[in-house]
Amino acid sequence: MMKIKLSNEVYLGMMALANMPFKTEVLALLEIEKTDKGYKIEGMYIPYQHSNAGSCIPTVEGLEEVLMSVDDISKIHGWFHTHPPSYGLQWSGTDERTISNLFRSWNEVISILGCAGRLRGRVNIPFYSSIEAELIIPALSHVNNYLLNSILKEVQEKVSDRVVM
Numbered sequence: 740m741m742k743i744k745l746s747n748e749v750y751l752g753m754m755a756l757a758n759m760p761f762k763t764e765v766l767a768l769l770e771i772e773k774t775d776k777g778y779k780i781e782g783m784y785i786p787y788q789h790s791n792a793g794s795c796i797p798t799v800e801g802l803e804e805v806l807m808s809v810d811d812i813s814k815i816h817g818w819f820h821t822h823p824p825s826y827g828l829q830w831s832g833t834d835e836r837t838i839s840n841l842f843r844s845w846n847e848v849i850s851i852l853g854c855a856g857r858l859r860g861r862v863n864i865p866f867y868s869s870i871e872a873e874l875i876i877p878a879l880s881h882v883n884n885y886l887l888n889s890i891l892k893e894v895q896e897k898v899s900d901r902v903v904m
């Protein structure tokens with residue numbers, strides 16, 4: 740089975756978002772390192788975004804800001820998003836379309852879904868169906884209040900619930 744390893748900070752950040760009882764989705768871009776066993780997620784970036792209960796779309800400026808803040812933009816080919824708790828941990832039709840669209844920019848798409856405190860991961864490579872991946876989480880990770888508060892602040896600042904059509 741394909742493995743996706745999460746760094747401690749990335750894992751805590753994803754769990755913080757997956758545990759928040761938001762009514763809308765939240766998305767983040769992921770910085771990916773390829774390893775012999777699969778992939779490692781080394782960074783998570785929350786762009787400015789418009790979000791509603793069924794989709795979340797980064798703003799152009801939000802995307803630019805993330806891409807300018809990383810050393811190697813070729814490593815940004817991962818997509819994390821949450822679902823509201825009632826939605827469940829299933830990729831939706833909108834999610835499948837988002838992944839297809841991401842292939843315009845990325846050769847492969849690592850996607851992680853978070854909902855109600857749980858995470859699920861997939862690897863999507865063009866011309867193959869998506870591959871369910873095993874998430875390798877840090878052995879020792881404790882709740883870090885500083886990180887939780889900074890993520891909450893970031894979400895309040897960057898996620899607007901204006902519905903965009």
Ligand SMILES: [Zn+2]
Nearest residue numbers: 822830831834
């Ligand atoms: Zn979704």
